[in-house]
Amino acid sequence: MKIGIIGGGNMGGSIARGLVRSGFMPASDIAVSSPRNVTLDALSADCPGLQVSTDNSTVVQGVDVIMLAVKPWLIGKVLDEIAPRVAFREQIIVSLAAGVSLSDIDAMLHRYSSSRTLFRAIPNTAMLVGSSMTFLCSDNATPQQVDMVKSIFDALGTAAVIEERLMGAATALCSCGIAYAMRYVRAATEGGVELGIYPHKAKEYVLATLRGAVELLEATGNNPEVEIDKVTTPGGITIKGLNAMEAHGFTTAVIEGLKASSNG
Numbered sequence: 412m413k414i415g416i417i418g419g420g421n422m423g424g425s426i427a428r429g430l431v432r433s434g435f436m437p438a439s440d441i442a443v444s445s446p447r448n449v450t451l452d453a454l455s456a457d458c459p460g461l462q463v464s465t466d467n468s469t470v471v472q473g474v475d476v477i478m479l480a481v482k483p484w485l486i487g488k489v490l491d492e493i494a495p496r497v498a499f500r501e502q503i504i505v506s507l508a509a510g511v512s513l514s515d516i517d518a519m520l521h522r523y524s525s526s527r528t529l530f531r532a533i534p535n536t537a538m539l540v541g542s543s544m545t546f547l548c549s550d551n552a553t554p555q556q557v558d559m560v561k562s563i564f565d566a567l568g569t570a571a572v573i574e575e576r577l578m579g580a581a582t583a584l585c586s587c588g589i590a591y592a593m594r595y596v597r598a599a600t601e602g603g604v605e606l607g608i609y610p611h612k613a614k615e616y617v618l619a620t621l622r623g624a625v626e627l628l629e630a631t632g633n634n635p636e637v638e639i640d641k642v643t644t645p646g647g648i649t650i651k652g653l654n655a656m657e658a659h660g661f662t663t664a665v666i667e668g669l670k671a672s673s674n675g
């Protein structure tokens with residue numbers, strides 16, 4: 412398999428670096444385009460053998476999968492640039508653009524071809540370390556094509572194929588969600604500092620605690636509330652802390668944040 416990636420930023424760069432580092436494919440089977448030479452030079456330094464170009468239509472040639480990793484408002488412009496060089500019967504297009512639907516992309520390509528295979532992929536920034544939760548949906552794809560695209564993102568973490576109607580919710584939960592998890596880490600770290608712990612130590616302790624929480628939930632399969640019950644001694648200090656957090660809107664803040672992201 413060969414992959415052409417348009418855009419070498421957070422997402423495009425992480426896909427290229429992640430696929431090479433994981434051993435999923437050699438750098439020479441990946442081509443990346445970006446308008447900025449500095450971006451391409453950094454990618455080449457990290458992934459020797461990678462094919463790089465400032466010309467988007469160059470990276471489309473001879474690849475099986477074309478990834479669109481540019482900002483949403485550039486998708487139409489990039490498609491107009493590459494479409495004359497795309498073999499729509501053979502090449503699969505995967506858009507990472509948040510909020511741009513399969514039918515939006517289909518409409519943009521209508522004048523170039525009567526039939527095409529389209530995917531949307533919504534990863535998160537943990538692709539860089541091979542731990543992204545990525546969601547996929549597709550239009551006009553065979554089961555083999557779905558397996559192929561899923562295998563790419565499984566190499567960068569965990570991929571799930573979902574209905575397109577759930578993409579907004581999934582994006583909020585996991586793609587934006589990684590920022591929300593980071594904000595919890597920051598908040599807990601700042602709380603630790605106020606309680607007298609040095610910032611670097613507080614962050615280290617918070618991360619270790621979160622790792623433990625994730626491992627407990629994964630190992631037991633328990634609902635979080637079951638694990639919370641084990642911590643909250645009646646009349647003890649944990650329930651006082653939880654109730655104070657709820658009085659300040661913790662659960663509501665998280666749910667309203669997710670809804671705001673998903674409606675955005």
Ligand SMILES: NC(=O)C1=CN([C@@H]2O[C@H](COP(=O)(O)OP(=O)(O)OC[C@H]3O[C@@H](n4cnc5c(N)ncnc54)[C@H](O)[C@@H]3O)[C@@H](O)[C@H]2O)C=CC1
Binds near residue numbers: 446536
């Ligand atoms: N950052 C995130 O956490 C996530 C982003 N996405 C989506 O991924 C897409 C890319 O986002 P990021 O990688 O974060 O953006 P980014 O700004 O880091 O990367 C975009 C890259 O595209 C390049 N570029 C600009 N104009 C171009 C053109 N005409 N042709 C080719 N390359 C061009 C830029 O130089 C830059 O390297 C967006 O559509 C976004 O909605 C989806 C899920 C998560």
Ligand SMILES: O=C(O)[C@@H]1CCC=N1
Binds near residue numbers: 509582586587
């Ligand atoms: O904030 C955004 O629009 C992008 C899409 C999902 C994560 N970052």
